[in-house]
Amino acid sequence: xxxxxxxxxxxxxxxxxxxxxxxxxxxxxxxxxxxxxxxxxxxxxxxxxxxxxxxxxxxxxxxxxxxxxxxxxxxxxxxxxxxxxxxxxxxxxxxxxxxxxxxxxxxxxxxxxxxxxxxxxxxxxxxxxxxxxxxxxxxxxxxxxxxxxxxxxxxxxxxxxxxxxxxxxxxxxxxxxxxxxxxxxxxxxxxxxxxxxxxxxxxxxxxxxxxxxxxxxxxxxxxxxxxxxxxxxxxxxxxxxxxxxxxxxxxxxxxxxxxxxxxxxxxxxxxxxxxxxxxxxxxxxxxxxxxxxxxxxxxxxxxxxxxxxxxxxxxxxxxxxxxxxxxxxxxxxxxxxxxxxxxxxxxxxxxxxxxxxxxxxxxxxxxxxxxxxxxxxxxxxxxxxxxxxxxxxxxxxxxxxxxxxxxxxxxxxxxxxxxxxxxxxxxxxxxxxxxxxxxxxxxxxxxxxxxxxxxxxxxxxxxxxxxxxxxxxxxxxxxxxxxxxxxxxxxxxxxxxxxxxxxxxxxxxxxxxxxxxxxxxxxxxxxxxxxxxxxxxxxxxxxxxxxxxx
Amino acid sequence: xxxxxxxxxxxxxxxxxxxxxxxxxxxxxxxxxxxxxxxxxxxxxxxxxxxxxxxxxxxxxxxxxxxxxxxxxxxxxxxxxxxxxxxxxxxxxxxxxxxxxxxxxxxxxxxxxxxxxxxxxxxxxxxxxxxxxxxxxxxxxxxxxxxxxxxxxxxxxxxxxxxxxxxxxxxxxxxxxxxxxxxxxxxxxxxxxxxxxxxxxxxxxxxxxxxxxxxxxxxxxxxxxxxxxxxxxxxxxxxxxxxxxxxxxxxxxxxxxxxxxxxxxxxxxxxxxxxxxxxxxxxxxxxxxxxxxxxxxxxxxxxxxxxxxxxxxxxxxxxxxxxxxxxxxxxxxxxxxxxxxxxxxxxxxxxxxxxxxxxxxxxxxxxxxxxxxxxxxxxxxxxxxxxxxxxxxxxxxxxxxxxxxxxxxxxxxxxxxxxxxxxxxxxx
Numbered sequence: 019x020x021x022x023x024x025x026x027x028x029x030x031x032x033x034x035x036x037x038x039x040x041x042x043x044x045x046x047x048x049x050x051x052x053x054x055x056x057x058x059x060x061x062x063x064x065x066x067x068x069x070x071x072x073x074x075x076x077x078x079x080x081x082x083x084x085x086x087x088x089x090x091x092x093x094x095x096x097x098x099x100x101x102x103x104x105x106x107x108x109x110x111x112x113x114x115x116x117x118x119x120x121x122x123x124x125x126x127x128x129x130x131x132x133x134x135x136x137x138x139x140x141x142x143x144x145x146x147x148x149x150x151x152x153x154x155x156x157x158x159x160x161x162x163x164x165x166x167x168x169x170x171x172x173x174x175x176x177x178x179x180x181x182x183x184x185x186x187x188x189x190x191x192x193x194x195x196x197x198x199x200x201x202x203x204x205x206x207x208x209x210x211x212x213x214x215x216x217x218x219x220x221x222x223x224x225x226x227x228x229x230x231x232x233x234x235x236x237x238x239x240x241x242x243x244x245x246x247x248x249x250x251x252x253x254x255x256x257x258x259x260x261x262x263x264x265x266x267x268x269x270x271x272x273x274x275x276x277x278x279x280x281x282x283x284x285x286x287x288x289x290x291x292x293x294x295x296x297x298x299x300x301x302x303x304x305x306x307x308x309x310x311x312x313x314x315x316x317x318x319x320x321x322x323x324x325x326x327x328x329x330x331x332x333x334x335x336x337x338x339x340x341x342x343x344x345x346x347x348x349x350x351x352x353x354x355x356x357x358x359x360x361x362x363x364x365x366x367x368x369x370x371x372x373x374x375x376x377x378x379x380x381x382x383x384x385x386x387x388x389x390x391x392x393x394x395x396x397x398x399x400x401x402x403x404x405x406x407x408x409x410x411x412x413x414x415x416x417x418x419x420x421x422x423x424x425x426x427x428x429x430x431x432x433x434x435x436x437x438x439x440x441x442x443x444x445x446x447x448x449x450x451x452x453x454x455x456x457x458x459x460x461x462x463x464x465x466x467x468x469x470x471x472x473x474x475x476x477x478x479x480x481x482x483x484x485x486x487x488x489x490x491x492x493x494x495x496x497x498x499x500x501x502x503x504x505x506x507x508x509x510x511x512x513x514x515x516x517x518x519x520x521x522x523x524x525x526x527x528x529x530x531x532x533x534x535x536x537x538x539x540x541x542x543x544x545x546x547x548x549x550x551x552x553x554x555x556x557x558x559x560x561x562x563x564x565x566x567x568x
Numbered sequence: 569x570x571x572x573x574x575x576x577x578x579x580x581x582x583x584x585x586x587x588x589x590x591x592x593x594x595x596x597x598x599x600x601x602x603x604x605x606x607x608x609x610x611x612x613x614x615x616x617x618x619x620x621x622x623x624x625x626x627x628x629x630x631x632x633x634x635x636x637x638x639x640x641x642x643x644x645x646x647x648x649x650x651x652x653x654x655x656x657x658x659x660x661x662x663x664x665x666x667x668x669x670x671x672x673x674x675x676x677x678x679x680x681x682x683x684x685x686x687x688x689x690x691x692x693x694x695x696x697x698x699x700x701x702x703x704x705x706x707x708x709x710x711x712x713x714x715x716x717x718x719x720x721x722x723x724x725x726x727x728x729x730x731x732x733x734x735x736x737x738x739x740x741x742x743x744x745x746x747x748x749x750x751x752x753x754x755x756x757x758x759x760x761x762x763x764x765x766x767x768x769x770x771x772x773x774x775x776x777x778x779x780x781x782x783x784x785x786x787x788x789x790x791x792x793x794x795x796x797x798x799x800x801x802x803x804x805x806x807x808x809x810x811x812x813x814x815x816x817x818x819x820x821x822x823x824x825x826x827x828x829x830x831x832x833x834x835x836x837x838x839x840x841x842x843x844x845x846x847x848x849x850x851x852x853x854x855x856x857x858x859x860x861x862x863x864x865x866x867x868x869x870x871x872x873x874x875x876x877x878x879x880x881x882x883x884x885x886x887x888x889x890x891x892x893x894x895x896x897x898x899x900x901x902x903x904x905x906x907x908x909x910x911x912x913x914x915x916x917x918x919x920x921x922x923x924x925x926x927x928x929x930x931x932x933x934x935x936x937x938x939x940x941x942x943x944x945x946x947x948x949x950x951x952x953x954x955x956x957x958x959x960x961x962x963x964x965x966x967x968x969x970x971x972x973x974x975x976x977x978x979x980x981x982x983x984x985x986x987x988x989x990x991x992x993x994x995x996x
Contacts, residue, residue: 111942138947140939141728141822141845142728145819148819230788273785280781389611396809396837401840402812402815403815411814413777486774486805487802531782535773535775535779536768536769536770539770
């Protein structure tokens with residue numbers, strides 16, 4: 019009996035085990051099947067229903083939620099038409115699609131793009147997804163990802179988000195992330211019932227320059243419909259008002275810095291388009307109406323180089339700089355040799371002839387590349403912006419162009435001051451016959467000078483391709499501005515072009531917020547006309563004997 | 569692309585002339601095509617010329633209309649507004665065409681209006697425009713403001729919850745009129761003046777830093793903000809680039825555009841602008857059998873499988889089919905009789921609905937709002953319930969509120985319901 023009972027115990031145990039084993043498996047299973055069922059609802063749901071489904075998915079706590087939602091955000095969530103089964107795919111819009119099982123996150127074969135349907139998202143849904151995923155990114159090993167996650171969470175603070183931030187604050191090592199978490203917690207503490215807590219929170223937030231923080235603090239000072247303040251405690255209100263003022267003054271300061279930077283960046287574009295002209299017009303006295311089209315050639319060169327190196331967008335921009343210099347420079351030399359050299363000393367005819375050349379160049383570009391604008395892709399390192407703080411961000415493309423202008427200017431200065439060809443150019447421009455008497459081949463120098471100015475126009479075109487449309491009309495939009503800068507700065511003076519261009523840019527950008535883009539430009543023009551009345555030779559007029567020839 | 573379309577035109581024209589010589593001119597019906605093939609508007613208008621040529625070729629395959637073959641008379645007004653009027657006169661008086669498909673910009677339409685009214689011609693105008701017009705001799709197959717701008721604003725207000733508005737436009741007549749209508753509409757909906765910012769920039773504007781920073785600032789007041797953009801063609805590229813660089817995503821401050829379609833996006837790096845909105849009555853991505861067939865037909869005709877289709881092309885398609893129907897119903901190509909037959913006629917559009925000609929010479933159109941996808945196509949996120957009838961005179965402007973256009977009962981394009989007077993055709 020005993021033995022038997024022992025045996026039966028074993029059997030019972032076995033039976034129990036056998037029963038428990040599927041049960042053990044199943045303990046995962048209801049969660050899995052629930053998860054899959056919820057996921058499946060996405061197939062038919064409207065955008066607002068999808069938001070609710072995403073919330074339910076994230077609450078399910080399933081281990082693959084993050085992967086699924088990230089896939090959804092990146093347009094990589096599909097279902098198979100034949101059996102309505104949901105899949106994540108490796109890369110969206112590929113054909114065939116490589117499938118990933120949403121439960122196990124393991125590869126699940128592939129399917130043709132036609133047999134799969136994508137689950138669509140819209141802006142509102144993507145915002146929800148991003149905030150939800152931020153919760154999972156809080157423990158990412160990369161501090162930059164964590165920082166973004168905290169910023170996302172601070173935009174929509176709710177109970178679970180606050181709890182997660184609190185948890186993270188204890189273990190967070192990175193100073194920037196820690197500070198952002200403190201801001202978030204302080205924002206949450208503004209809702210605390212304890213006035214002391216609220217005061218402490220305001221003291222923390224006072225150091226921020228973020229617009230969201232400012233709005234939140236300013237909301238405390240709002241009066242409700244019954245005349246009572248949103249914040250009941252007087253001293254808290256006072257502290258909040260003071261903090262708002264403090265933040266505002268800093269924000270004003272940074273917006274001033276921003277305007278100054280905008281001015282500098284517009285100015286550097288002006289300088290870049292003008293220094294080529296400062297050489298051909300300023301030094302040689304040739305009114306080259308085709309200068310804008312030389313810039314256009316530079317911009318198209320960028321496009322061609324980019325098409326030739328499809329896999330290396332970042333590199334192609336760098337490669338385009340010397341290419342554009344050569345192509346525009348050679349076109350310039352050709353132009354000088356075939357047209358301009360016969361017209362020296364006849365400015366009106368030069369003007370007309372080069373205008374004709376500009377039309378020819380435009381039309382040939384139209385015939386080769388079509389009248390449609392070409393799209394030049396901005397490399398990753400040139401898009402986005404450099405974040406100084408919550409109030410000030412500087413866009414990379416403009417920053418690089420400011421730096422680029424200064425480099426081009428410095429190189430040009432070096433060339434003119436420190437090299438043999440530079441010496442020749444200066445000699446010919448100061449006194450042609452004397453230079454000739456000294457044995458300088460002035461004709462050759464003329465061609466080189468013109469080529470140099472044209473080459474720099476080409477380089478400017480590379481920069482412009484990052485800012486504006488690459489099309490046949492690109493040059494026309496900039497030619498007037500470049501002449502203005504050269505005249506304003508003083509004909510024949512490179513420093514004048516630099517200072518002139520920069521100051522025109524800054525004045526334009528200072529006026530623009532008040533007067534609008536159209537009026538600001540008009541004011542700048544009127545100012546220039548008046549200035550030329552007082553100082554006809556520009557900011558830095560040529561001095562000495564050279565000035566008397568002209 | 570250009571070369572292809574050119575040579576195709578040449579082929580067709582050659583074929584048509586050859587045919588004429590054999591069959592004698594009286595056996596064909598002449599159709600005028602008045603789209604710029606050179607100058608600034610050529611980019612957009614050449615596509616419409618090709619669309620009409622494709623439709624004509626297709627109709628001829630089916631045996632033409634009333635047993636006669638159709639013959640295209642293509643002229644080039646060269647994006648020159650006065651030249652539009654001259655070419656229109658040439659088509660109507662010298663070539664004696666039965667119908668004209670043409671114009672893109674509002675100023676070109678205004679320029680040809682007196683000619684069509686004097687010679688009693690018939691023009692099908694295929695582009696969305698600012699409204700405030702209804703001519704006896706024009707059928708407007710593009711959207712009036714209530715078929716594009718107003719539904720887009722409604723969508724943003726109701727579905728996205730937008731409270732603050734930036735109306736950003738290029739400085740010319742279409743944006744200014746549209747923004748005037750939108751401003752009046754928003755104020756009527758209870759939006760405060762402080763929550764509306766209107767700004768204009770010149771054509772081809774490229775230095776958007778200050779404007780985008782201002783939009784960012786305007787949008788950070790704690791209320792959901794959207795930009796309604798009537799920015800014209802070229803200036804859009806640097807505008808969207810700057811938005812991307814200053815990290816303003818469509819999730820934060822969406823931009824809804826009325827002049828950015830598939831064709832415009834094809835010249836643009838679309839990655840940074842994914843999620844931005846556009847409102848149209850047709851998108852290439854709308855999956856209907858009619859649309860699929862149309863796209864396939866277009867690719868074969870233009871011999872380039874990468875060419876996109878767009879909203880004005882659909883409007884040209886609808887206009888052509890309406891004309892064929894009207895001629896077959898009236899059993900004549902006489903313009904007066906065709907015009908009288910047109911109101912009430914229906915033809916299927918490409919998105920599964922019906923386009924019906926209304927007594928005010930506008931048509932019914934569905935409204936779609938799409939978000940830009942990375943591949944340059946649109947993902948439709950909203951569509952109107954059924955078709956919206958085009959309203960020639962906006963109900964939101966004080967000057968045009970009481971005005972009605974009705975060519976069936978009132979026989980007037982500018983009838984004041986209050987004073988009960990007809991002010992005739994308004995083409996100052």
